[in-house]
Amino acid sequence: MFENVKVASHFNSKERAVVFQGDCMDLLRQIPDESIQLVVTSPPYNIGKEYENRRHLNQYLEQQRMVIRECVRTLRKSGSICWQVGNYVEDSSIIPLDAVLYPAFSELKLRMRNRIIWHFEHGLHCTNRFSGRYETIIWFTKTDDYYFNLDPVRVPQKYPGKKHFKGPKSGQYSCNPRGKSPGDVWTIPNVKSNHVEKTQHPCQFPVELIERLVLSMTEEDDWVLDPFLGVGTTIIAAMRHNRRGVGAEILPKYVDIALDRIKMADEGTLHIRPMNRPVFDPQHRPLAIFNWDCWNGRRNTAPANEDHRDLFPLER
């Protein structure tokens, strides 16, 4: 981490962290051509969150296209751009945003490297379709000569130390002893109610999701840009690994939270879920069996704040 990082409000390549309050297009105009190593963002999904004006899908895509074009201008030749998106919903029918945004990248001659599935276990419970439990990160590079380093993001082997048992390589490791690739399906908890990183923002990134991209696609001192910064997660992930971070956020209340979080991250007081911590597994908790008969008998009369511990009589 940097020593007592100063957060600038406008882009200057000598800074280490920049939080611009305003429209991302105004920030992007301040950034010189080919100066950013990684652009990573989660744009508004046009689904009527408090920070967006829902508009026709074509208008939304046109606005995204303008931002993407400007981001690509700022991207180095060895650089990467990662767009993290979910679904747009129209008349209760879903449209996967990565599919409809793909042409905005391909028409700029970017090369797609992965469509990463970010799987998580919490969210709305749908009754008319299966509940959504993943979103995607579409990763493009500007050229074929791009920076990528798997080593810092390797994960433990399923069978560590496994060796060839016959043939000319008998006795040698059959796996990479430094760990294996995390693949393109990442199970990382999303930031909901009990997550240690939760702020009042409705859809912030978990820091560990962005750390994986920062570590594999950038080197120390490189610039990482997030045009839709929210509460500053991208800058925090960049700073934690001695990269420089810059982002724009249009709502002042999120800028304030971002500045507080960046300061706390710099001082080492921000609570962050560590990378690669295993996801909570209920099988390692005593099994609780819910007493449905008892619940059905009194759900219409029970006050909302009643303690329902007695409904788990078979807890073991």
Ligand SMILES: C[S@@+](CC[C@H](N)C(=O)[O-])C[C@H]1O[C@@H](n2cnc3c(N)ncnc32)[C@H](O)[C@@H]1O
């Ligand atoms: C999906 S959220 C991103 C959250 C972020 N990944 C985080 O970890 O906090 C999108 C953010 O973009 C902001 N935003 C919307 N339009 C913007 C614009 N034109 N320029 C800059 N920020 C914008 C919204 O206020 C919102 O906080």
